[in-house]
Amino acid sequence: MRDLIINNSSKLELTLRLLDVAALELAGVIAGLIHFNSSLTEAAPIHTVMLHLCSVLAFFLFPQLGLYGSWRGRALPDMFIRLAGSLALVLLVGLFFSFLIHHVGHVSRLWLFYWYAVGIAMLLLYRSAAYTMLRGMRAKGLNSKRVLLVGYGSTGQELHHRSLQLDWAGYDVKAVHADTSDLPKLGGQTIDVIPDLAGIPDYVVAHRIHEIWITLPLMASPQLQELKFLLRNTLVDIRWVPDIMGLQMLSNKMTNFLGFPVVDLNQPISSGINGIVKEIFDRAFAAVALILLAPLFAVLAILIKRSSPGPVLFKQPRMGLNGKPFNCYKFRSMIVHQEHGTVTQATKGDSRITPIGAFLRRTSLDELPQFLNVLLGDMSVVGPRPHAMQHNEMYKDLLEMYMLRHRVKPGITGWAQINGHRGETDTVDKMAKRVQFDLDHIQNWSLWMDIRIIVWTAFRGWTGTNAY
The missing domain is CATH 3.40.50.720 (NAD(P)-binding Rossmann-like Domain)
Incomplete structure (x- = not known):
């Protein structure tokens, strides 16, 4: 009993193929009643010819298109997509045949659409019923x-x-x-x-x-x-x-390379077509943001100049996409000083921070000039925050997955920042948690996820108490 279906799989496949033919024949008749308000025998003869021809084609082509293989352990929507594509192919072959015999002009396109829609509905309906029945049997230990x-x-x-x-x-x-x-x-x-x-x-x-x-x-x-x-x-x-x-890489996507199947281990989701969409979104968003924020920029520039001598904007080398260096722009929040080859992170009560600078850092307004970096193509609106070069050199040896965050453009805001991992990273554990969220965003990227992060940042700001 446990192997009844398995041992009779060939008979089951033949039954399904015959059911598919019957369903397509019936769907064509129903489509004729919907469109012609009569049976197909009263329509142009090409419709009856196409009905029988496509039904026979489905009997022979559907097995070649993988519609009767075991679908256990595989997603049901994938089967529906394959079924819809297979039926579309069969109908296109039938339409091409009508073209060859110079009767394509007599074929009603609306009838063809109705036939396809009713046929898909019927095939999916009884397949779903069969799939549900088999799932129930397997859950009881049958047909395993x-x-x-x-x-x-x-x-x-x-x-x-x-x-x-x-x-x-x-x-x-x-x-x-x-x-x-x-x-x-x-x-x-x-x-x-x-x-x-x-x-x-x-x-x-x-x-x-x-x-x-x-x-x-x-x-x-x-x-x-x-x-x-x-x-x-x-x-x-x-x-x-x-x-x-x-x-533990960024992706395990299987692709074809020079005729060989290969696994891309560190290709981000936000590449290829997705990358183009993200790039267009970033540039457009940055352009609009810079226009709308221009008055605020002017006010902040005046306050910064009055707070202490020095330039309004502060720039520092950062590592961008695939390790390419760029100058990251910020509103200056400290007095002008020399780092002497090292970068010292800001700490609580840091004497280098100006009064206006403390406000800018607390509210993250000092990051706004990075929209210029986005417009220049060095950064993204959403992505891992860019770290100082010295920190990259230090943490790449301390954290195994650290450098994978540079497989995408750095961002003004990010998944780590809205989850509380911002500001000073004075311990390896703090940096490890930030990197964990960065990689999670890269591995599960979607444009909708970016939009959610932007909205969260705009209305609630970055979270965390370790930013000074």
Whole structure:
């Protein structure tokens, strides 16, 4: 009973294919009733020809487009998108056929639209019902697939945890091969342990395993080569899930490079098309902000000049995108002094800070000239705050992930700042927390997230009590 659907998958696929054909035929008839107020037999003959032709095409093309493979463990919206694209392709082929026989002018475009809409609705409706029914069966232990797990590092543990948690996916981990040091992580669960790789093929046959999940780390090349040889005659699904979770990089996006599949480990989400959108938003926002803030800039400039001798703007070298240096602008908040090759962070009661400077720093108004940096392309409105060069040199050796924050442009405000991690970073722990929030923003970036941070900064300001 547990393997009933698995053992009859070919019959189930044939049934689904026939149901799809019936659904498309019925959808075409319904579309005719909606548009022509009559059956298709009273419309131009090309409509009936296209109806039967596209239905037959769907019977043969849908399997090639991956519509009947197992969808367990995969997102349902992805299946809907693939189904919508597949049906659109079939109808386009049918339309092209009508063009070849010089009848495309007789095809009603509105009928075609109705057919597509009704067809998608019907296909999605009964597929959703079938998907829900199968999920319920799997949650009760029926139609589950027996799995052998090779490797029990962080990725292997997470996969095992999810297979237990998401019981509706229908995966039952029966055995594991792991290093001796990883075996205690099983926590006493009743799972068979295969001590040697050589024993895996026999176990697969003896226990009728359906899938093998390999989660060995990238450096386990000798074991992977041995597995490749041992499993050469094993006729079950084998999935390799590389254990790259421990790399802790910015992304693990799979791309194609010179015909090879590659994993981009430190490519931020805010690159490519997203980067263009962010760049346009930044420049436009900075231009508007500078125009609106011009009167405030004039007032602050006068107050700064009257508070102490020296320039209105203070500039200091900072590290930008991919390590490119630039001059970061601020309103001067200290008396003019020499750093003598070092940068001393402002502290509470710092004598170098002028009265107006204390107000500027407390309210973060000293950062406003950085909209000039955004307009020049050196900075972004939202991003990791730029640190002094000396601090970069110091913390890059103290914090493993520190330099990854320079894979994006620095920002005027950021995720760390609105979460209270601003101002003086006199301990490694304070800097580590700031970097953690910076990387979280880079890894989960969206334009909407940037807008939320800007709104928060505008109405509530940066948070934190360690800014002087």
